[in-house]
Amino acid sequence: MKWWAVALTLATWAFCQGPDAVAPEPSLREAAASSSMLIGTAVRTAQLSESAYASTLARQFNMLEPEDALKWEVVHPERQTFDFYQADQIVEFAGRHGMKIRGHTLVWHRQNPKWLTEGKFASTELAEILEKHIKTVVGHYRGKIFAWDVVNEASDEVHPGELRSTIWRDQPGIGPTTNGYGYMERCFRWAHEADPQALLFYNEGADTEAVNAKSDAIYAMVRDFRQRGVPIDGVGLQMHVSNLHADVKSVAANIRRFTALGVQIHITEMDVSLPVDANGNATAADLQAEADVYRKIAVVCLANPGCTAIQTWGFTDKYSWIGSHSKHTQGAALLFDRNYRAKPATEALRNALAAGRP
Numbered sequence: 001m002k003w004w005a006v007a008l009t010l011a012t013w014a015f016c017q018g019p020d021a022v023a024p025e026p027s028l029r030e031a032a033a034s035s036s037m038l039i040g041t042a043v044r045t046a047q048l049s050e051s052a053y054a055s056t057l058a059r060q061f062n063m064l065e066p067e068d069a070l071k072w073e074v075v076h077p078e079r080q081t082f083d084f085y086q087a088d089q090i091v092e093f094a095g096r097h098g099m100k101i102r103g104h105t106l107v108w109h110r111q112n113p114k115w116l117t118e119g120k121f122a123s124t125e126l127a128e129i130l131e132k133h134i135k136t137v138v139g140h141y142r143g144k145i146f147a148w149d150v151v152n153e154a155s156d157e158v159h160p161g162e163l164r165s166t167i168w169r170d171q172p173g174i175g176p177t178t179n180g181y182g183y184m185e186r187c188f189r190w191a192h193e194a195d196p197q198a199l200l201f202y203n204e205g206a207d208t209e210a211v212n213a214k215s216d217a218i219y220a221m222v223r224d225f226r227q228r229g230v231p232i233d234g235v236g237l238q239m240h241v242s243n244l245h246a247d248v249k250s251v252a253a254n255i256r257r258f259t260a261l262g263v264q265i266h267i268t269e270m271d272v273s274l275p276v277d278a279n280g281n282a283t284a285a286d287l288q289a290e291a292d293v294y295r296k297i298a299v300v301c302l303a304n305p306g307c308t309a310i311q312t313w314g315f316t317d318k319y320s321w322i323g324s325h326s327k328h329t330q331g332a333a334l335l336f337d338r339n340y341r342a343k344p345a346t347e348a349l350r351n352a353l354a355a356g357r358p
């Protein structure tokens with residue numbers, strides 16, 4: 001090529017880039033690499049075929065978790081039928097993009113199929129059904145799903161320190177301990193038998209992220225399990241933040257006391273819901289305040305080497321449970337807007353991740 005042709009090509013390139021051309025921002029997963037932090041999101045199977053959804057997911061995150069695809073009503077729709085079709089697609093996607101997979105959830109009081117909740121099973125039969133469920137599902141993903149929420153939201157919401165009344169608590173609640181935690185102990189043992197390598201978590205939300213009477217009870221359970229060799233490896237703090245308030249000092253203290261027991265903490269379901277107008281839009285000031293909550297929680301997690309994952313409950317405001325959950329008075333809770341554009345929260349989280357652990 002002649003010199004003038006080279007010069008012309010370069011001049012044309014520079015012109016096309018414009019005066020403000022900058023390299024693309026690093027992704028969240030790139031920013032997280034130096035601290036080996038897992039940065040994850042809940043994922044909906046149906047959206048994997050939407051190219052902007054799939055490309056944002058693969059570029060930004062190094063971990064994912066099926067939002068609903070591993071819940072009983074999806075994965076175990078009839079007593080004798082297990083259906084892994086949805087979850088398998090998510091697992092396959094994660095494999096293609098070098099992402100770790102969390103499993104959610106084996107024992108919960110919601111999203112259970114009617115055959116189960118209305119089956120009027122006796123305790124022994126229900127315990128058999130639960131054991132078979134846990135062993136089949138964990139076994140199917142043995143070596144693929146690295147961490148499981150074995151039990152989700154077992155605490156009573158009204159009476160701190162008590163267990164919620166559920167089919168599991170009330171029926172197979174007949175385990176080796178007498179305080180009502182027996183059924184959970186059995187579930188952790190069954191999951192461990194099915195995949196001895198998987199990390200097993202107790203996952204909880206509704207204020208237990210901070211130190212209070214509810215998290216005190218979970219702390220006592222985890223301490224007891226650890227002392228007696230019940231295989232529990234971690235506690236998931238959901239972190240659904242409404243009203244822009246997260247008591248970060250207390251969250252830090254809570255993380256400290258749990259990690260001192262030798263278990264890991266994962267932030268499992270973070271979102272920060274904002275008041276929205278009829279079009280689903282939040283104010284600019286609220287979007288900045290939201291970014292600050294994401295930043296503060298990331299900083300608190302990074303400050304403790306036992307806090308090893310930060311996961312959000314979805315990543316685009318286009319698909320978030322907050323809308324339907326709040327009758328559309330709240331929303332805009334996630335990192336990317338409905339057009340997959342990064343919000344101030346993404347930048348705040350990315351900067352916190354890039355700064356690494358202290």
Ligand code: XIL
Binds near residue numbers: 067068152205269321
């Ligand atoms: C929510 C899902 O996001 C929704 O799609 C579903 O309709 C209801 O459940 N705590 C949990 C999650 O542990 O499983 C819940 O997910 C949100 C609250």
